Amino acid sequence: MKKQFVFCMAMLLGGSITSAQQPATVREYKQSFPTYPFSDPNPVPLLSAVYPYFRYDGFTDKPIQKEWKVIELENDFIKLLILPEIGGKIWAAIEKSSGRPFIYYNHAVKFRDIAMRGPWTSGGLEANYGGIMGHTPNCATPVDYAVQRNEDGSVSCTIGVLDLLSRSNWRMEIRLPKDKAWFSTKSFWYNATSVEQPYYHWMNAGLKASGNLEFIYPGNRYIGHNGEAEAWPINKTNGKNQSFYEQNDFGGYKSYHVFGKYTGFSGAYWHDDDLGMVRYGTHDDKAGKKIWIWGLSRQGMIWEKLLTDTDGQYVELQSGRLFNQNADKSSYTPFKHRSFAPYATDTWTEYWYPVHKTKGMVEANEQGALNVQYEKGWLKIYFSPAASVNDQLIVKSGETTVYTKNLQLSPLQTFADSIQVAANADQLTVTLGTNKLQYQSAPQANVLSRPVTTPADFDWTSTYGLYLLGKEAMDQKRYPEAEELLQKALKNDHNYFPALVKMAALLYRNLRYTEALELITRALSIDTHAGDANYYYGLINTALGNTIDAKDGFDLATLSTEYRSAAYTELSKIYLRENNADKALGYAAKAVDYNRFNIDALQLQAVIYRQQKQTDKHNSILTQLLSMDILNHFTGFEKYLRSNQESDKQQFSDQIRNELPVETYLELGIWYYNAGQKEDAVKVFAACPASVEASYWLAFLQKQPIKKEAIDLRLAFPFRSETAGVIEALRRQQSNWFLDYHLALIYLDRNRKTEAMQLLNNCGNSTGFAPLYAVRAALNNTSHPEQAAQDLQLAASIDPQWRYQKLLAEHYIRNGQNDKALPVTERFYKANPRHYIMGMLYAKALLLNKRYAASDAVLSKLNIIPFEGATDGRELYREAKLMQAVQAMQQKNYKKAIQFISQAKQWPENLGVGKPYEADIDTRLEDFMSYQCNRATGKNDAADQLLQQIIRFEPRIDNTVSNFQPANTFVTAWAYRQLQQSDRGTQWLNEQAKQYPDNKILHWSKALFEENQQPLPDAEKNANVRILEALKVSGVF
Template sequence: MTVSCSQNGSKLRNTLPLAVLLALTLGSQFAAAEVQLWETNEVIPTYVVGPPDPNPRFYSGRTYQGARATFYPYPVLDKLTDERQNKSYRLVYLENEYVQLAVMPELGGRISIAKDKSNDYDFFYRQHVIKPALIGMLGAWISGGVEWNVPHHHRATSFMPVDYTLETRPDGSKTVWIGETEWRHRLKWIVGVTLYPGRSYIEMSARIFNRTPYAHPILFWINPGVHANEQYQVLFPPDVEFAVQHGKPEFAHWPVGAETYAGVDYRGVDLSWWKNHPSPVSFFAWDSQMDFFGGYDHGRQAGVLHYADHHQVPGKKFFEWGNGPEGEMWTKVLTDNDGPYLELMAGAWSDNQPDYSWLQPGEVKTWRHYWYPIRQLGGACNATIDAAVNLTVSNQTARIAFNATSQFRNARATLHTGKTGLFERVITISPREPFVAEVKLPEGIRETDLRVSLLNSDGRELVSYQPLARKNSPMPKPVVRPRPPNEIQSNEELYLTGLRIEQLYSPSFESAPYYEEALRRDAGDIRANTALGILRAKEWRWADAEKHLRAAIDRASANYIRPKDSEADYYLGVVLRAQGRFDEASDAFHRAAWGQAWQSAANLALAQIECRRRNFNLSMELVNRAIAAGSLNTKARNLKSAVLRRLGRAEEAEEHAVGTIALDPLDFGALNELALAQRQRGAQSAAQTLAHLQQLMRNAPQSYLELAADYEQAGLWEEASEVLLRMVGGESVLSDAHPLIYYHLGYCAEMAGQSQSLKYYKLAARMPPDFCFPFREEEERILQTAIERNPEDARAWYYMGNLLFDRQPQRAIEAWENSRKLADGFALVHRNLGLAYAQTHKDFPQAIERLQRAVGLNPKEPRFFYELDLQLEAAGALVTRRLSILTNNHNVVKLRDDALSRELMLLVAAGRHDLALDIMLSHHFHNWEGSSEIHALYADALLARGHAKFKRRQFNDAFKDYVMALEYPSNLEVGRPKRDRKATQVFYYLGLTQEALNDPASARESFERSATPRERSPSEAQFYQAMALKKLGKTSDAQAIFEGLVRHGESLLKAGDQPDYFAKFGERQSERVRQANAHYLAALGKLGMGRTAEAEADLGKAIGLHPGHLGALGLLNRPPL
């Protein structure tokens, strides 16, 4: 038995090279051929994505990848098309003698090409077409290459341009830096993709900067895809005994399963092989203490390994779509000809998704990953930055194999048992020259006695491995759903539960009720008051935040004691500063700075305040303290450069800016300060630096606004204005621009005592409002000031509502109402009010009125029809009313799949099955990952039509419809799942039809297919399985299911909304729909038990609440069961 642990380019981008900025020089000893770096345009076939959705999408309870699906302030990219065009993209290439890479800044900065030149193997998935699917956080997403997931999984901008620059270093290595400041939290991240001369590995240097005054939970997963096939194997380290699901609700033994996992029976199955997974599935390695993992194609004898310090980068995961029909469908959706893929993900500061770590104010996390191709290894037992090793034992023969990431002459490959040498050979090994040997083992040697190693010519160990005895550890306990606050015994548990909900961005629970319950029991609880104060500060509810933070401070400082932890003092300073109470804020920040943990953040805040007061010498002293406590705090470093310049110390300012650029080559503040310092001392290089900065900023409004905001926070109004004026061509041009550019310019002018502030505010009011989605805390104050100076500005009120809704919905409603009073003809204001009245107040009549007004003002916007129908459904409107709105506007509705799906659902509910099916089968749907509703609708239409034929005794025709309901038409883009729950219903009705056709043998076969595999959760599918079990004579089993359905339905009616804590995807349902579903489940159970009158009463209640409930309508119109 075999034992194995493995289971030509255009002009280079004008960069102002860092070598110049850092006063570095390149020697002639580094030949250009060693690492080539160039940019070029390449044409790639591309499936066109429609324009971004112009409607702001606020948070409405949607779950995405197990966390909150927060679109705002980004526009959504969910309009996919079938139009295939040849499109030119900018690619940045890196190449040395071993590997070739290409990076695509236009598409999220992903690595699109990674080729092993020794065997022409694409060790990351090579896409030859850009074919988006609705998988990303905002929609459009492509597979292939390497994606950067930060601070959330499948980050918002994966399909958008990012910032980039190039670097050449004295050692001959070359780097493409990519990154951005994301909008949702205003965190900055960068990744440097580096190739070295003579090395086959890709170095990925990652950094994430918290430039905000708040702590934020973050994750950072690097997500490479690899080509997968029947011979592809995932290589988790040999110390991995378990793998775990998203959110950690269930574990599986690794590598051979011993349980059901993700709904699949994996008992006795080797989980490491791609071919063994029939459905989409994820496995996260559990608690590995080793620094590598990867994947291997045994057919190509090639693969890829990842190496990183597991203390910083614990996450090791693979995901695949599976090799069943569902996976085949996703392969077709995502590529034309490149085949299936598998994702090998490496997580920093995170070992799961969702799993987040806190990033404190001013904190910077830095780490490195290494990826390199492997060949002829057969697997991997261990890997380092220098080399990888595999050891297998079969028939008393050991096979040892090594790969190296650079050339090592006179290296020694050894195999020992204890102090006894079994094999040693002096070799030359390189990425092109792997080493493999077979060694006959003496009798009695155990595998765990062996130790294999590779040493360089100086005796330094490059890699080694000694097989591990399996620990057979007990299965880890799964994560459990949080209990309601009133069921938790201690305040400590309440605090920790609330904190966990915050930390994981839970879409199912709110943290505030846990903190509030703790305060109900003990109003002075320090932890709960501090946590709730910070939470309210992030919502900009300053008075409430101040109350809780002061309560925490009062308890902590009772009896005149200095608190051990000054977190509450720090955040009190943040809250007071936000209210313009700078003297009080300074006192709080000074108290906070007594604690080491808050010295950097607090002293930066103090330096900003003194800068506003023009106390530059004091500001310098404070910012120096901030940097001493946090040397990587680039925001503090940039402020120091600005203060040095303001003090007339231009050369020092320039030197300091260069040092900051070394930390972040894409730091716009540092580059701007470099240009200003150079200009101040009259250097000609200032123009070059400024041109370089403007090129990096890509004319992106939010980049200019974020840089200006940095200056505004320190009261440097002139610098902020200069940055903003570059965006509009200067004071003499003032071209059309994003409205916030002019609002900020107006505010800066006002704060600087300049007369042109009103001119800017009026210009802002005249700018097109498209995609103006404010998100910065300081923009509330700016917009409020603009409104005070220009009271007729309806747009400012609209923008204010957008800014506030996800934090303070009632104030947002008031702002939008003010906008409506000033200008009633703006459709988006009415649309936003409609959604807000529904979501915030459950005032569906008002919501419907506003949305109908929006439709009237802009009848060409299909999204409005979708949103209107959702509110009509939530209000219990009749099917006829809803359907008439959609069918009368069909040519607009059909432009969006979500709107068209609503029309189709209503057509089915109204009994117009033929029309619904004609539309469904002639339209190409693009579905979000995790969504299969359109196929369920297709099946419901055929079932309903079949029922009608059955009741007319047209059994053969009914049979044909039921058989069609089992199909998965390709245009629906839903693949047949391994556990086809809808099929349980269809097979039951097929069985009834076969009974009517006097074919009992076929009927029994259909009932057996309906009854297996067993459904474990109360559902419609479980009801039909129970009905099939009755037909098969298993009445007691069926009775237990029926009773469970009744219990579950009635418990849902009593308990209220019970969201799935572990759900990866989903939308929040309205209360009427939720209650209708509960009545429906109860009706199913009662119907199965023969309590027909009670069942029909529940069905009537379900339809009364939700007249379009297809399940209830279908059951009322069913054939005799």
């Protein structure tokens, strides 16, 4: 039997590497990067699911040199750079022998407006945990961190922070062993609240796009954000192999959640470099595997220079706990959202490593990456180990062994061999050791049978359907929508048990305890032993001070495994508040019995042991907590409470390094208060840096007036239920407008708009605090637009910064007062010509005042720093050009009109948008106008070709982004009419209206075609509607 061996020299070199291995090292230092900083925090509360976070709105195209803290982990094989001041991102992962990054290394820190709070940077490995879909609120700001040198020779850097959207704490230990070519990321994420929270987690690893990149994702389908399923890897429409980056040269941004095979790994291979990388995690830990591509047209490639200076375009390899990053419409598919159970903890581990000279890969895990090819009678085997290997490799074809080899390899010492043998390429099985790694080549191997569509006849308007949608809305932090849906379900059936419980939970969240009690009592009258109903019965009665009923509820909730540990935790708190330490300790122990990661229960035990002066047991619990969560700040404060030493207090505060340290103090102080430890809570709030909320708590606990000198309202956004109770109590004792303002913000977050408005009105007009009036205006926008305008004028007079001018101008535009919007924007822009946000609004105001040439001139001078998905600048440019074309057509200057129409089809990149592929641009309106010009000048053949071009356009939605303008449905129908196919035009309109029943502009287009025009409010008109109206008024059609 003929064999050909290669890389024997590499095998010898591997032996020398093994003998020379040293413990891994960790260093902390400063490194200078060209940095495009962000700035300008928004003091106006965000009335959205992102509350209580604030945005940063300032971005620049001018770099500075800035030093950033770097945590460097290194062993003989790889080196990691971690930047704890930028979200704790693993900024680079470098394979040392080649010096090449296997995770994208961006040598510029270029913040751009992409994340939910604005700033975000490309590249590296980013961890996202929290309540809603998107880049985590902490992705660009400092997080807590700790470094460790471990006894086994490995080193670790653990990053983490409190997520305010869910009041959960996430931690990620980045661990580098001394003798492996992989690093691991171990997540530890716990819900520190007594209620269910929204649940979202994805890891995003940046990879360079160049080098003939192949995405190696086992699967037969991919899922979109809306839960739709398509074929993978071959695109059924165009036949392209989407697993190769360069074959994605169609459409727009790409989100492939690859699915359909039972697998733990995903990876990438740069065939030009003969190098790759692997991410591995077990399927139960990480079922979700996604590819993100900006798109290969200028629409996507414009981001190359926007996000880096020298490192080229990148893509992302992502992994998640669920199958897809589910947008709201995913609720109508099997791919729904989920919630984070009370006091629950999730933990999982992933492995990341480089791959050498394997020509690709077919299987991988923490042992290494395998590639097997069978071509023209030759079996080719490649294995790139990530750890030392001393095992037998066996290859079978069917039941016949065709190859065996004893492998002794060091990490990254690639093995390759080939053998000429008769085999079936679809019946190969490769095994390393005792199933340390196994691969089957059969196309149906590991294929999942899981359904990807919901029954077509499922009734979403049924009681269960409405309940499901309400639950889904809650799991996405869309609480007002959830309330509406659950109310509809209960209107259908006022005794529907699941909706009663879910609605009671929502009312509890919204601080409507009496109403919540009515519903949960009704639920118990249907099933008195139900775990969920009893648990929320306990919580609601606790809030109302009905301790006996609360105990009764929690006692019965322990019968349910889902709520057992949480119910025991709540019972422990009740008994601790009653100073019954023995019972409190017993229930805390029970809570840990059923959830060994129940952090709250362990902390309750620690408090009791400290009070009982059982130092050894107290130390043991603190050690146990730190072994799970090295960033647990409770442990540091407990040490201080026990010792009363200033050094321990200082050590505690030194470990809080995140962007918003006040929130860490507040969360800890409120935890002590909830546990009945008021004196300990006072000590936390007293140690807290200057904070409005801490001042409220101290005034409440110490029964003293609020220290007004400590009040700085600019970025103070209270949101906790406990703080609402404190403010309500303070308002009964003292009168301060800022108490009304802050309670109003909490009520707004709890969908209590009427009460919030009453509180804001109580504040009057003389506070001198502009954000208050911006909030009040937002609530009055629809119902009382005149009052809203007055409030925005007042805000702008208090603070002349751009935000209030923008809000005022937008209010005028929304209410059809374009003439009032123009001077507001003009004054500011002329004084600040580099302010592209106000520049765009000025251009829009000019447009709406029919000053099209002036708008065009302003847009030509703007340099817009874009944000993901934004096309506003280019849409304004197009409208300005087409409106000038309409004017030229009115003057019968068709040559000039054609010039403007041609210019409207251009995509000047100073406006912050790159041009998509032609097939993804809806030019039906431009073609319609060109048709009119050609007809008017006798160019009938050219005009007829344009009609055909119009009806050939295919509207579609890809990756939640539509490629069409709804008003252009009229243009298509009109083109059919010109072709003597009016019935087909009517059919077309009806099909579109049926497909998009909620699109008002589409229905306006239908009415326009039927000459039964229904006017749209100015605020709902877009550029195409305005242009079509102008064409109609001018008599063009």
